[in-house]
Amino acid sequence: IVHIAAINKDRTIDDYQRIYNKIAEKIREDDEYDGYIGYGPVLVRLGWHSSGTYNKENNSGGSYGGTYRFKLENSDPSNNGLQNAAQFLDPIYKEFNWISHGDLYTLGAVCAIQEAQGPKIKWRPGRVDLPESATPENGRLPDAVNGADYVRKFYARLRMNDREAVALTGAHCLGRTHLKNSGFDGPWGAASSSFTNEFFINLLNEQWKLQKNAAGNKQYDSPKGYMMLETDYALIQDPIYLKIVKEYANNEASFFKDFASSFQKLLENGIDYPKGAPEYIFKTLDDQDM
Ligand code: HEM
Numbered sequence: 001i002v003h004i005a006a007i008n009k010d011r012t013i014d015d016y017q018r019i020y021n022k023i024a025e026k027i028r029e030d031d032e033y034d035g036y037i038g039y040g041p042v043l044v045r046l047g048w049h050s051s052g053t054y055n056k057e058n059n060s061g062g063s064y065g066g067t068y069r070f071k072l073e074n075s076d077p078s079n080n081g082l083q084n085a086a087q088f089l090d091p092i093y094k095e096f097n098w099i100s101h102g103d104l105y106t107l108g109a110v111c112a113i114q115e116a117q118g119p120k121i122k123w124r125p126g127r128v129d130l131p132e133s134a135t136p137e138n139g140r141l142p143d144a145v146n147g148a149d150y151v152r153k154f155y156a157r158l159r160m161n162d163r164e165a166v167a168l169t170g171a172h173c174l175g176r177t178h179l180k181n182s183g184f185d186g187p188w189g190a191a192s193s194s195f196t197n198e199f200f201i202n203l204l205n206e207q208w209k210l211q212k213n214a215a216g217n218k219q220y221d222s223p224k225g226y227m228m229l230e231t232d233y234a235l236i237q238d239p240i241y242l243k244i245v246k247e248y249a250n251n252e253a254s255f256f257k258d259f260a261s262s263f264q265k266l267l268e269n270g271i272d273y274p275k276g277a278p279e280y281i282f283k284t285l286d287d288q289d290m
């Protein structure tokens, strides 16, 4: 399967910055969502899940076709809760319906990371809406009740190495788990709307206890009321991952640099960009004194 980015010469960075600003202003406006965590984290998860269906074996899935908009994909149990992000983006798509769904989902995630004071993420337009028949089957997104071998193998399917895998999981500094979405609960403590290296610091500094939650699923809980999935905890069980976790816990700049490149790679998996295809770095609202 080949997906070539379609370069729309009529659209400039200003057109995409206008959409970025609309999303960023709406994130600021709709601040009460999920106990005042806001829409940032769930927008990041939508961008990640629409890209995480990619399979390097046959270059299938991924963000290109915007197939999350179809029932088969948005009703995947792994996507429980992402309807909130899709509903958030609906009015923005209505106003700027010249953009493809794949570009909108990934732009929304980049916007959410940057507006949460995270690193600047380079973004390239050109994803093209594919028909419902192109929707990947359910089951390509990762399960949380697994160890390091599973994590390494899962990320390899997305062409990610150990550093990229650890960096990407650092996005679990944002938001929280919801029993009704995934069967995991908490964290009551560290849930946040700012993008930092806290995930790595907490992983190393908290005393974690594996226990069954109210839904009977195993998760790690800490005295402060933080939680980690088994796939999160795997990052300090595996000696190779652990070394990288320590690096990022002690060097936020290194985490930011690796997250920025890994997240762009995640969002662009499966897409061939023609030479000279435009690549944008959007200004935050703060950068624009908005
Ligand atoms: C092995 C890999 C991963 C597993 C098993 C996993 C699993 C989960 C689960 C179970 C939740 C809770 C969903 C809910 O209950 O609402 C969650 C939330 C989240 N995940 Fe992951 N995740 C993984 C990797 C990633 C990656 C690579 C990113 C982004 C780069 C990411 C970003 C997020 C965010 C931002 C949330 C919070 C969403 C919210 O607050 O609504 N995750 N993840």
Ligand SMILES: Cc1nc2ccc(F)cn2c1N
Binding pocket: 171, 172, 173, 174, 175, 176, 177, 187, 190, 191, 192, 226, 227, 228, 229, 232
């Ligand atoms: C703060 C925080 N946010 C998340 C999101 C997902 C997850 F699995 C764990 N998380 C933790 N600890």
